[in-house]
Amino acid sequence: MSKIESLLFVSGDDGLTKKQLVFLTDSTEELVTETLETMMIEYEKNDNRGIIIKQLAETYQFVTKTENVQCIQKLVENPTSQSLSQASLEVLAIIAYKQPITRVEIEDIRGVKSERPIYTLAAKGLVQEVGRAEGTGRAILYGTTTEFLQYFGLKNIKALPPLPEEIAIDEMEDTDLFMTKFQEAFVTQE
Numbered sequence: 001m002s003k004i005e006s007l008l009f010v011s012g013d014d015g016l017t018k019k020q021l022v023f024l025t026d027s028t029e030e031l032v033t034e035t036l037e038t039m040m041i042e043y044e045k046n047d048n049r050g051i052i053i054k055q056l057a058e059t060y061q062f063v064t065k066t067e068n069v070q071c072i073q074k075l076v077e078n079p080t081s082q083s084l085s086q087a088s089l090e091v092l093a094i095i096a097y098k099q100p101i102t103r104v105e106i107e108d109i110r111g112v113k114s115e116r117p118i119y120t121l122a123a124k125g126l127v128q129e130v131g132r133a134e135g136t137g138r139a140i141l142y143g144t145t146t147e148f149l150q151y152f153g154l155k156n157i158k159a160l161p162p163l164p165e166e167i168a169i170d171e172m173e174d175t176d177l178f179m180t181k182f183q184e185a186f187v188t189q190e
Contacts, residue, residue: 001035008053008062015059036060084120091117092126096148096160100130100141118142126151 003025007016016024021032036053043052051062064072084092091114094106106114121127122142130143144157154160 001039004032004035004039008060011061013061015056015061017059021060084124085117087112087114088117088120092121092144092148095121095127095142096144096157097163099143099157101143102133102139102141104139106142 004021007021007024018029018032018036021027021036022029025032027035040053043049050065050068052065053060054063056063087110090110091106094109095101095118098105098109103114103118106118118127122129125145125147127142127148128145129140131141132138133141148154149156
């Protein structure tokens with residue numbers, strides 16, 4: 001039960017099929033089926049829990065209880081507004097103009113570690129994993145999201161303000177990486 005609960009939590013919206021759960025827990029299909037049924041009943045009956053397990057499109061996943069829709073709606077409608085740090089703005093600009101791009105390539109352009117800003121941007125839904133690079137290690141490729149486009153009022157990624165012709169993005173390490181129009185759009189959205 002503990003393994004299944006952990007796996008369903010980590011899988012998020014993707015959920016896991018019964019076959020995947022059997023493989024990942026090294027169990028039998030009968031045991032996984034029985035455990036899932038027990039867990040579904042326990043979560044449903046327990047008024048102290050805000051989540052339940054649902055089977056959706058052949059996958060099992062955690063979903064919130066319908067009784068909690070009002071407080072969830074408040075969160076969605078009134079997100080905490082925190083501005084992005086300069087590091088996050090730089091990373092966002094690099095990803096927007098150079099996507100798909102790996103973390104190492106971002107760090108090469110900036111000259112400093114960029115793991116934290118990437119995490120922050122992903123948590124805010126502005127960037128996402130868009131694939132894996134070819135070669136050793138198969139590094140994660142990052143790109144912008146539709147939420148990024150909506151947030152900055154862009155029709156598509158081609159609507160980004162053009163970079164100055166005389167300066168390539170690779171040469172912009174010492175300058176403000178976030179274009180003036182881009183920053184104005186961010187400030188007006190706060």
